[in-house]
Amino acid sequence: MSVLPACPRCSSEFTYADGSLYICPECAHEWPVQAATETAEEGGKVYRDAAGNVLQDGDTVTVIKDLKLKGGAGVVKMGTRVKNIRLVDSDHDIDCKIDGFGAMSLKSEFVKKT
Numbered sequence: 001m002s003v004l005p006a007c008p009r010c011s012s013e014f015t016y017a018d019g020s021l022y023i024c025p026e027c028a029h030e031w032p033v034q035a036a037t038e039t040a041e042e043g044g045k046v047y048r049d050a051a052g053n054v055l056q057d058g059d060t061v062t063v064i065k066d067l068k069l070k071g072g073a074g075v076v077k078m079g080t081r082v083k084n085i086r087l088v089d090s091d092h093d094i095d096c097k098i099d100g101f102g103a104m105s106l107k108s109e110f111v112k113k114t
């Protein structure tokens with residue numbers, strides 16, 4: 001059982017959840033279910049490497065496993081250092097350039113901060 005929050009407008013405790021909304025039957029106020037977590041994590045998404053370290057733009061990371069490139073363009077070897085990463089909110093987490101490969105997209109779970 002999850003505990004429902006009190007209505008932020010009239011403090012009623014008789015709120016209920018309907019899909020992605022909380023609804024207060026007393027004052028008819030509606031607000032999104034995610035609101036509480038969004039305020040807790042201000043600044044948006046937190047990126048973490050394979051060890052759980054928080055990553056930031058400009059960090060240098062090391063690839064922790066061989067990564068095959070799409071289209072048979074080669075393999076980025078485990079241990080490859082990647083400088084000056086840029087964090088992106090996409091299906092991958094990191095945009096970067098790797099010597100010999102050029103522009104690359106990586107997932108944060110396959111790298112470790114150095």
Ligand SMILES: [Zn+2]
Pocket residue numbers: 007008009010011012024025026027028029
């Ligand atoms: Zn209310």
